Amino acid sequence: MSKLLMNLRHVPEDEADDVRAMLDAHKIGFYETRPSRWGISSGGIWIADAAEFPQAKRLMAEYQAKRQAQARAEYEAAKRDGTAETFWTVARAQPLRVLLTFLAILFLLGLVALPVVLLSR
Template sequence: MSKLLMNLRHVPEDESDDVRGLLDAHRIEYYETRPSRWGISSGGIWISDDADLAEAKRLMAEYQARRQSQARAEYEAARRDGTAETFWTILRNEPARVLLTGVAILLLLGLVALPVILLSR
């Protein structure tokens, strides 16, 4: 019976391509389901043979560890160079987005607090 190796929701295309290449390189049979048209299911990469599942999970763990260390190194390099995105750079570059997000947060907090305020009277 097939087992899900990787859910493709919010997965960048380069990461899913890397995983496909990794499985192909190790001759692990898999198939892929595509996301549904309306976003109900996100698609995934499935391992066809249960015997290959342990090896596929081991390879995925190694790949994810490498990807994580690479991403952290890139972020640290960007921080040292001063090119890493911070709240202040976002505020400077997109003030309307930050303002609208703040207003939305305040409205949602007000909605959450409204029952408490109404019940306390």
């Protein structure tokens, strides 16, 4: 029976390509399901033979550890160079988005506080 190795929701295409190449290189049989048209299911990479699943899971853990180390190293390098994204760089680049997000947060906090205010009268 097939087993899901990787849910493809919010997965960058380069990461999915790397996983496909890794499975091909180790001759692990897999197939892929595509996302549904309306976004109900997100698609995934499935291991066709359940006996190969432990090996695929181990390879996936190694790959993710390597990718995590690479992403952290890139972020640390960006912090050292001063090119890492911060709140203030986002606020300068997209002030309208930041303002609307702030107003939405205030509105939601007001909705949460509304029952307390109404009950205290």
